[in-house]
Amino acid sequence: MTARIHLSQALWLGIALLIAAYAVTFAMVPKDLSLWPQLWFTPGIGIAGAIIANASGTGGGVVFIPVFNALREMDGFALDPLRITAISMGIQAFGMSVGALRWTDRLLHQPAIPENPNEASVPVRDYAAVCLLVVAISLPVQLITPAASQIDGRTVLYAYKAFSIALGIALIIATWTVNRNAPERAALTKLDFAVLVGLSIPGGFITALFSVGIGELVAFYLFLRHFPMVMAVGTGCVISSICMIAGTFLNQSAGIIAWDIVLLAAPGAMFGAVLARPIALWLGPRKLKTLGAIWIIGSSLYLLGLNTA
Secondary structure: OOOOOOHHHHHHHHHHHHHHHHHHHHHHOOOOHHHHHHHOOHHHHHHHHHHHHHHHOOOOHHHHHHHHHHOOOOOOOOOOHHHHHHHHHHHHHHHHHHHHHHHHHHHHOOOOOOOOOOOOOOOHHHHHHHHHHHHHHHHHHHHHHHHHOOOOHHHHHHHHHHHHHHHHHHHHHHHHOOOOOOOOOOOOOHHHHHHHHHHHHHHHHHHHHHOOOHHHHHHHHHHHOOOOHHHHHHHHHHHHHHHHHHHHHHHHHHOOOOHHHHHHHHHHHHHHHHHHHHHHHHHHHHHHHHHHHHHHHHHHHHHHHHHHO
16 A cells, blocks of 8 residues: 555645755854844744734735834844845745645645535635646746836835725725625636736736735735635735745845844744634634735835835
8 A cells, every 4th residue: 555644744744844944044044143132023023924924815024024114224234125025035935835834734624515604615726726827927027027127116015005905995895795694606717817817917026026915916816706715815825935935045146135034033934824824714704804904904004104204
């Protein structure tokens, strides 16, 4: 009989590999341990950011970008917007990867028949199709954006955050009106694939600039269309994980990552990602969508205010 690894064992094997990757990174990248005492709060930021990011599928940038923008004047660090984005990607490369493993594990262990008649099972084929389609389009755009973009980042930020606010408001309205007691959608349509393609190009561009974008857009679109939590959050985490890992390699080659911050925050991000899924399931779809939308609206308004000042 051929031996098979139970998926939950595969999940913890994946987490073990991420821990090993962290250890290798710690040994290889430049760091200044004398600066670490002033960064005592960073692991907590990693935990909080990963819980929000991996419970909602929106990506840790919705936490890390506002926080590190507020800490630009830290002694010993030149936290310009480019480096802040690189830090955020580095932390998420670890945290979102744990979240991606956790939600994919949930997908493959979901009940055959949901307890709630309004809930739907997620086809593995659709879950994989969303991840592959979006990554295939958005990742190349993300990787070429730093070299090719001449667009003012502030203008893009205003447009993107205005869209995020509108999306968050629409999600709250839909959650408490048309989708409140409606059955969840069980399968993707051609329209859904067309919209995901349309979101992938600007999503890849925005992700390159702000380390948040494509995962948030995919998760919130699928939530707005009333797909199950596993589909919306899980695909958002998987897509963000792949994009953050690729972006971190690119940023490392450019030498713009402040590794001291990443190394301190990443363990917290991995721990927070482990906690995120049960927290999301405890909240339930309606509360999760509402809280996620409120966070996106609030963080978007904060970033707009910060960049206007």
